[in-house]
Amino acid sequence: MSEQPTADHPHPWRALVGRSTDDSPALTTGSGTRTGRGPADGPISWRTLHDDATRVALALADVGVTAGDRVGVVLPTGRELAACLFAIGRIGAVAVLADPRLGTRQLDRALRRAGLDRLIGTPAAARAARVRKWAPKRYVAGTPGGKPFSTAQRRLLGLRGSYPELVAHGEELLAGGASLPAEPEPGADALVVFHATGSTRPSGVVYSHATLAAMLDAARRVLPFGPDRGVIAAFAPAALLALGAGAPAVIPAAGRSGRLDAGELAAAARRLPNAVLSLTPAQVASVLESADALGDDDRRALLTIGSVAVGGAPVTVDELARLSNLLGTRDVHAPYGLAGALPLTDITLDELIEAESTRAAGSGTCVGRPLPGVEIAIAPHDPDAAPARSADDLATEAGVSGEVWGSAPHIRDRYLLPAAEQARAQMSAGWHRTGDTGHVDAAGRLWLTGRRGSEITPPGSVLEPVAIELAARGVRGVAKACAVGIGPRGRQVLAVAVEPTPAARGRGASRGASRGRPAGRPALAGPALASLVTRAVGDVTDVAVGAVVVLDPIPVDVRYGSQVQREAVSAAIESLVTGPGRAGRRGRTTLKR
Template sequence: MTASLSYAHGTSATPLLGETIGDNLRRTVEAHGDREALVVRSQGYRATWRELWQATTDVARGLIASGVKRGDRVGVWSPNRHEWVVLQYAAARAGAILVNINPAYRTTELDYALRKCGVGVLFLARGFRQANYVAMLAEVRPNLPDLRLALTFEDDWAALLDAGRGVDEAVLAERERSLQFDDPVNIQYTSGTTGFPKGATLSHHNILNNGYFTGEALGYGPDDRVCIPVPFYHCFGMVLGNLACTTHGATMVIPGEAFDPIAVLETVQAERCTSLYGVPTMFIAELDHPRFAEFDVSSLRTGIMAGSPCPVEIMRRVISQMHMREVTIVYGMTETSPGSTQSARTDSIERRVSTVGRVEPHVEVKVVDPATGAVVPRGTSGELCTRGYSVMLGYWDDEAATKAAIDAAGWMHTGDLATMDAESYVNIVGRIKDTIIRGGENISPREVEEFLHTHPAVSEAQVIGVPSEKYGEEVMAWIRVRAGATVTPEELTSFCAGKIATYKIPRHWKLVDEFPMTVTGKVQKYRMRELSTAELGLGKAAQIKMA
């Protein structure tokens, strides 16, 4: 492979961790036992590493008492709370496979997720926001022959701990000795845009190392306190958040059950957090909140922005106004545990706002021609592929989907369009299916979004393609206007004129208060297309191939 081709390997003198999650946690407890491990402000919960270890021991014994065997699937359906964290490590120590259920799921999705991977024991909150989880589970339970036990955190947690006291710790120790780091430990359902989600099956080796090397890149140590407002059910929360902390002795600090900008700002101030996570929309909500200036966030130094492209102006404000001079960008997907590339704390602001960094340690990436699979020259757009320890074991009980995603050489095909420059920095320029093709011209939504963010009245812009009889597709922009500002579609069109190519200027505009989003804060562009297509009376979108 010549240096002129889009291929990079994350060479590293730091070896991969060859241990289970439980073994790694034990080492951290031995090194930092009396230091604070977990803080959940919404529950008033605090635990040292030694206390957290005992809690995971008690729950692991409770799982064994409940009949959970090695390889059994244990589900968790809940927003962020301390029991979720304890269960994450307890299940790993008991040899179970934790199945993360999206808190936004409703009955059809819940039924599918639990049935697909044969969950035998389910932990759930009574409910979340307006959703009554207990009632929803009761509705679908007759369809779940494998589900033999459902325990609510509020009502059944203490009884589980009581049951565990009847299991000798030697039994748990023997279970832990039987585990291998390549064993599956977690199933996460990916939010596909069509059909039912697929269960990405991840091993101890996958997620422990991804959390570890993410923490290494962030410079974590036992003095760090990491504010984690992103959900645990997703890799962002439980891997880049929890596992990055536990592999380094850093403190996990959880503001509340779900994201709230004031709760985050209060938590950073009160707990003197040194790191903060979020998707761009979360950082925008914090920065734009009328009370932002009231809070002292000067303890921050680093963090992660991920989940969707970061507008340049938002990154600059995070660095200057939130003191996060070492903030990094992480790019990845659930199927790769999740991180594949990350910017460095020492990268220039220009690098951090214009790329997603370079390949992570012990991982390979390449950019290929989607039509031929050939590696493209550097600077040329193509599909980003990744290979290494981080690639999932496969989709649970779906061999066909696994083969479609991971090729014979072990490369995971991301579906993302990227370029790689001469210094191996990767830039995500769009998704294969997100690229807008208007009259034969390829348009990157990201490029148009970045330009629209330079308008003083635009707080956030999301660009999509909608059907057009004349051009195949037309550009449409959904705009969230900054608080106190006003702007019209006509003014936005005039702003674009002469500054970007005419064919890139949105033909349709929609001013909104919010975007359709997943629980993790990702904008659902497929849903935006559906809504816009219906509202504009354009009929079903044509199947458009890449040029």
Template sequence: MPTSVPDLLRVVAAKHPETTAVTGDGREITYGELSARSDRVADVLARLPAGSRVGYVDRNATEYFELLFGAAKAGVVLVPLNFRLSRAELRWILADAEVSLVVAGAEHLDDLAGLAVPVIGVGPSYETWLEGGTALDPRREAAGDELLVLMYSSGTTGRPKGVHITAAGLAAAVELFGACFDVGPDSVSLVPIPYFHIAGAGWALITLARGGTLVQTREPTPFSMLDQLVGHRVTHTAMVPAVIQIMCELPAAKDADFSALRQIVYGASPISEPLLERAVALFGAEFFQSYGLTETIGVTTLLGPDQHRPDNPVAGRLRSAGKAVPGIEVAVADLVTGEFAETGVVGEVVTRGPSVTTGYWRNPEATEAAFLPGGWLRTGDAGSMDADGYLYLHDRLKDMIVSGGENVYPAEVESVLAGHPSVLECAVIGVPSDRWGETPLAVVVRRPGAPEATSQEVIAWLRERLAHFKCPTAVEFAAELPRNASGKILKRELRKPWWEGGTRQVG
């Protein structure tokens, strides 16, 4: 297995230059073409100082891989941004990362107008920029703990943090996680998850590293995914349970030919037994549940096909997040002492391994707080382990909400919501959602004497200032917020009525 990200492409392109690397939405490209075009990107980017940052703002597109491999070959850091972010959010991240240039889709050019660095639009401008380079690999690639990708993840302080994705870490993640699946040269993988997510980019790289064909989708809908699954004879795909449920409800899916489909990996929330039975009957494929973070490059635990059998003799195993991926260590730490907790005792889930981040971009305080002695990364999730090493998640210590696969940090939403003229104080929590696993809900104490804004007006106000997926889907008004003796808001008390009776307190 190649030990560097550029080698993932070099090896396959040398063996199978005419094989289709990426198809589906957008431009189709072979491995040979992808290698040559990424060389041109690398030649242009190598004129920047090593370690410079380059931003990417667009939906899934072939240009993403040209930039990823090109930046890797040139020793330059790619900064993929969530295209759903607001203008202000995009600009803040680009400024924090101190990017030297940005490649962006046409729909984002207005939001980036006036930046102090060049903005290259995907299309004719990008092709002209590409012509400035030669198809000569500069081989100035990052290695070891040098940065390769900077992925921004919303933080508990209200500002996003740049997560270090190192050269060695990403290569290790592709090898360790990829070895758990039967992806090979005959594989056709559909990746509906955006590439700015480590889950989307990682699954795509697993496919490309093994010479398979990646089916790209820019605006996934249940109908478009159905067409691609059938039309491209897809063998592997990644989905969230919310999408699996929608697919199971599509009348057209009942008669669709999924005979090529072999494996489905899902994450963000567990799958219910009734939905699993429907999904197995519909797709006839093996199911895997994965658990991980941007900080672990998506690799932590995996629940395999045996545990997804409806006749699985181990009761409740489907509610677990699986066992540690080979090569990765997972444990539960006591919330007070930091020592390893005993079997069945709830504590903080911690992990370490070659794919774990080295820290946060120019944020030594956050980096120090993220690790326990011995290099154990604190996930912020409360969990327990059974005697067989299966991990069970119980709650989120950091209050993060995962809605339809998107991470939403309440502190970020609250910091904006607090600026509404009718809001005295507020708290944002995750509540159950049949469609999204969980969804944000805001609890608001009205400001005395201010106009009484409605729930719909508050949400509309937020949607002008935040990415829509971060905004609450409902607002409840309260006379006061529950607090402990030191004045801290008790979000567990706010969540309790919504989650009471459930076996898991997160989506």
């Protein structure tokens, strides 16, 4: 269902060429102020980005990279990643993008399956690529301190060259009259993106040039970014979308685990006034936590932000409303989408407030109506039955609950899978199975209730977790929450894990807090907190809460820092209530039914 690039969303390379003589900043990473944490390589102009990308493209073509070759890119979001992605796409090769934060094990699974011809990565990635045989030919970027590698280091890493050497070689080729090959066809593969959640196998989604162009168009329907309005990309990958549309981007310096200090956000707003802002729910929470320390100048800078999108996980009305007050704008969006289908729906703060006023108990969270060109359908399912496989199994009428499927011009073209698995996946051609569960209401709004497989099954009932988690997060002192079922299916006990806010952490939220329990180890919540969470959850379900557990931190994904890893939470709680080494066994627990 891909469409061809049009004047509304041209090939990203053309957007770069259109600003090739512009000396204004294209991408700025880090602020160089306050915490000093995160990337700090400063601004790169449009002219320099275009020149670097052109030279890397010429160099790669000269050393034998041709249309269709897969080039792995394992770099943090920044100037080198941006130039490499533009260059690889321009010569018709396929960039295979894997977040370095996935870790070696997940990267190994992903990149081995990708069948790479070459790899451009960090020194650590280059080292792993040689040991694990990810790619026969390797180039390194981000050399320590900007110093070139010694001959011994190059031999150890098995390097063919470095990013600066690719740029220099391209400069020589350009001086000699070399030119770029013809642009790739719109339907040709452009990008493979690997993502992973929890312990699952990394999933590779394949995009054509046309699909990427359509995704840019869809993103701009949520946030009005473009050449005249830039993006503050607290969620760093949004910077790549911005550059593809010819929009300048600033990536504010982030702290540990992706936390975003409100002062760093203000510094980014000063660098790029009247911008749109993209951030995750975890970053919203950290901005709100640190806002009290802002001075008058910082608060005035934040008021220049015009529009906001918060994506990656459910976010509460209270959090969005507080963010809206801090930034002085009501143009706050909470779009819904996922890797391979981003975005699908959108909802504004005011629309969310209206939806919440009519929300039935247990309805989950409203993520709005489908964007233009997007179709949402529901695959009804029994938790114990096999999932739907084709469009013939889908329902579009209101009130049907099940797995959410989406169809749109910007849906990924396919998955990167072995032939047998690819054939099964293509049974749903034109549709993307999200894995999320929910329903569409009579007003055409999509409500999410959980993930397929995350259902909690106490005797005589089936619970979805999202409504329970939102209720628990509404309790003062709770930053994150995760609801899981403990015990055998059909006889499970409802348990709620909570992560305390910094203020509550200081007060000691669990019974074990005073004994210095290590971070990440579960502990039963203290009586006061347990009572508040139990009472809040009681407003959305009649099923009794068997235990409230403090888990600090609650494990989340590496990409958004917001998507709770339910399997890890469940294992942690089971280890607490059944004893070490017994998690997952179908024995008795100490939880209340």
